[in-house]
Amino acid sequence: MASNGSLDSAIPEGELSEKWTKYKSKAKLINPANKRKYKIIVVGSGLAGGSAAATLSELGYQVKCFCYQDSPRRAHSIAAQGGINAAKNYQNDGDSVYRLFYDTIKGGDFRSREANVHRLAEVSVNIIDQCVAQGVPFAREYGGLLDNRSFGGAQVSRTFYARGQTGQQLLIGAYQALEKEIDKGGVEMFCRTEMLDLVVVDGHAKGIVVRDLKTGEITSHAADCVLLATGGYGNVFFLSTNAMGCNVMAAFRAHKRGAYMANPCYTQIHPTCIPVSGDYQSKLTLMSESLRNDGRIWVPKSAETAKKIREGQLTAADVAEEDRDYYLERKYPSFGNLAPRDISSRSAKEACDEGRGVAKTGLGVFLDFSDAIERLGEDTIRARYGNLFQMYEKITGDNPYKTPMMIYPAVHYTMGGLWVDYNLMSNVAGLHVLGEANFSDHGANRLGASALMQGLADGYFVIPATLPNYLAEVEPGSVTVDAPEFAEAEKAVRERIDKLLSIKGNKTVDSFHRELGLLMWDKCGMARNKEGLEEALRRLPEIRKDFWENVRIPGSGEGVNMELEKAGRVADFIDFAEVMLHDALDRGESCGGHFREEHQFTKDDEAVKSGYTNEGEAKRRDDEFCYVSAWEYKGPGEKPVLHKEELEFENVELAVRSYK
Numbered sequence: 001m002a003s004n005g006s007l008d009s010a011i012p013e014g015e016l017s018e019k020w021t022k023y024k025s026k027a028k029l030i031n032p033a034n035k036r037k038y039k040i041i042v043v044g045s046g047l048a049g050g051s052a053a054a055t056l057s058e059l060g061y062q063v064k065c066f067c068y069q070d071s072p073r074r075a076h077s078i079a080a081q082g083g084i085n086a087a088k089n090y091q092n093d094g095d096s097v098y099r100l101f102y103d104t105i106k107g108g109d110f111r112s113r114e115a116n117v118h119r120l121a122e123v124s125v126n127i128i129d130q131c132v133a134q135g136v137p138f139a140r141e142y143g144g145l146l147d148n149r150s151f152g153g154a155q156v157s158r159t160f161y162a163r164g165q166t167g168q169q170l171l172i173g174a175y176q177a178l179e180k181e182i183d184k185g186g187v188e189m190f191c192r193t194e195m196l197d198l199v200v201v202d203g204h205a206k207g208i209v210v211r212d213l214k215t216g217e218i219t220s221h222a223a224d225c226v227l228l229a230t231g232g233y234g235n236v237f238f239l240s241t242n243a244m245g246c247n248v249m250a251a252f253r254a255h256k257r258g259a260y261m262a263n264p265c266y267t268q269i270h271p272t273c274i275p276v277s278g279d280y281q282s283k284l285t286l287m288s289e290s291l292r293n294d295g296r297i298w299v300p301k302s303a304e305t306a307k308k309i310r311e312g313q314l315t316a317a318d319v320a321e322e323d324r325d326y327y328l329e330r331k332y333p334s335f336g337n338l339a340p341r342d343i344s345s346r347s348a349k350e351a352c353d354e355g356r357g358v359a360k361t362g363l364g365v366f367l368d369f370s371d372a373i374e375r376l377g378e379d380t381i382r383a384r385y386g387n388l389f390q391m392y393e394k395i396t397g398d399n400p401y402k403t404p405m406m407i408y409p410a411v412h413y414t415m416g417g418l419w420v421d422y423n424l425m426s427n428v429a430g431l432h433v434l435g436e437a438n439f440s441d442h443g444a445n446r447l448g449a450s451a452l453m454q455g456l457a458d459g460y461f462v463i464p465a466t467l468p469n470y471l472a473e474v475e476p477g478s479v480t481v482d483a484p485e486f487a488e489a490e491k492a493v494r495e496r497i498d499k500l501l502s503i504k505g506n507k508t509v510d511s512f513h514r515e516l517g518l519l520m521w522d523k524c525g526m527a528r529n530k531e532g533l534e535e536a537l538r539r540l541p542e543i544r545k546d547f548w549e550n551v552r553i554p555g556s557g558e559g560v561n562m563e564l565e566k567a568g569r570v571a572d573f574i575d576f577a578e579v580m581l582h583d584a585l586d587r588g589e590s591c592g593g594h595f596r597e598e599h600q601f602t603k604d605d606e607a608v609k610s611g612y613t614n615e616g617e618a619k620r621r622d623d624e625f626c627y628v629s630a631w632e633y634k635g636p637g638e639k640p641v642l643h644k645e646e647l648e649f650e651n652v653e654l655a656v657r658s659y660k
Helices: 016-026 047-059 097-107 114-134 166-184 249-256 289-293 303-310 327-331 341-353 370-376 378-396 451-471 484-503 509-524 530-550 562-586
Strands: 039-043 062-066 187-190 193-201 204-212 218-222 225-228 267-273 296-300 365-368 405-414 431-433 627-632 641-646
Touching (some): 016 114, 039 047, 039 204, 047 166, 047 187, 047 451, 062 193, 114 451, 166 187, 193 484, 204 225, 204 484, 225 249, 225 451, 249 431, 267 289, 267 341, 289 378, 296 303, 296 327, 296 341, 327 341, 341 365, 341 405, 431 451, 484 530, 509 530, 509 562, 562 627
Parallel strands (some): 039 062, 039 225, 062 187
Antiparallel strands (some): 204 218, 267 405, 296 365, 365 405, 627 641
């Protein structure tokens, strides 16, 4: 068990393939009668939080579940499109638990914990059975068997899907399980309720302070442990594929109370998004990675041709086949258009930086389905991706059955998060973290269709087995809201709200968020360098000072006040960005989604000369950076303290990550 201040990963002994089985056989248990005595708080109701709340309630625990949306069905998991991975090997194409494990380790650029990733691969096969039993309408082949398709970073078909609505269908399954437990009385649901602080008593997480977003009422809730399943921090960049409400507040509140933030510099840039169209756009739209199964990505070979397309003098159809650069197929012949997300994103940026972008802004490449439609027929493509094509046409006005889509990379997912051990417990005892909110499974880059896999694995299968190891040592109900720590936390929350409302400046919350996001995208986005990161660290205190002196929040703290909600979140984004920048500056290597321009392969490197990898690819430095960075909060403007969890690879060989 990880105690406060330590970095004990609590990985079980034994062979990798046997760790999880042996762990479960020896794990502590709580008998059914005693489970009813324990109270558990779950913050977040997406795939990780909703499945955890439902499962723990079914086991007999008393559960309180909180979400800021008006319904658990509005959790952002609903936005996932393309699929969920599982090592079922239904296609008989060579898949296995080990291959999924290895692809995930390699996809994360060898910066994730072996034991956690292998457990994820093992559990994946159970998730599909669970979801089918719940009625999730996965796509099926003609004979009725579940269908699979390919995703980036894999050479097998292991992705189960429901057209382009996989997240929605999986969330409905988890939501129905949750609603059943709400109806039975095992789960008490709090919608439109936002967590504003974590309450720690004697080093243990024992409750939260929340604000009712309808009435403005501040209340405290005590429990025997707290589970955070609150998603990632991608909206620190302002423009991302995340819903506008997605935020880092719950995780950052926990961070300020002592929980370490691990690998915050690892941000996933998704290569397949609708390009930015204007300065005042509020978010970006994801086009599922599954489209890269049948769509071919290209730009003109010449910058002159691309310029004519941007100016409307030429269309995609006017560019002859021999004048097109299918750059992923050229650079990565083994994986082609299904190269992993980080590599595909940087390749798109490289083409656009050369002046070969085709969107009006210069930031866009073609995703072309003409070959697939000719080969398979429009009806087949419509059956596979119809809702995605419809969404694209509604947003852009272009019909992708007739003309290629235009896409460009955008911030999507975050691999960093609160540090957790094998039990999914943070360094703060009793605080467990699930799904995207933790750092544990994806290393420096997430493979497509693995987010849904991790969220449901953590909620349905992992936390029910690991939580008793903590609870068995805890006296149920030993801490109530009468503890002085709750009053202190409530006081701090009220004072912060009062301070925000009292500023009455002349700048909107969104203007600060946009300014922060632009800084982070420019200096800590798809490519970073020492000079830019240091500049961002100098500018960030100026943004913070300006925010706390000049932000204007109309209305009061009573009742609905969305500007107040946003202001609290943006204040935390500003402070979180500082931790993120320090992490990116400290990690003097390139790996996965963290690309430091100073650390890339050159034509003089032996790996490039031998043809194993390409010039310009990310260059890891395993001798110095084969560790998890876990940062301890020291206050706004203060440099956080770095703690390291050394990564040990006993079952895979560290190698240059090549997809050629």
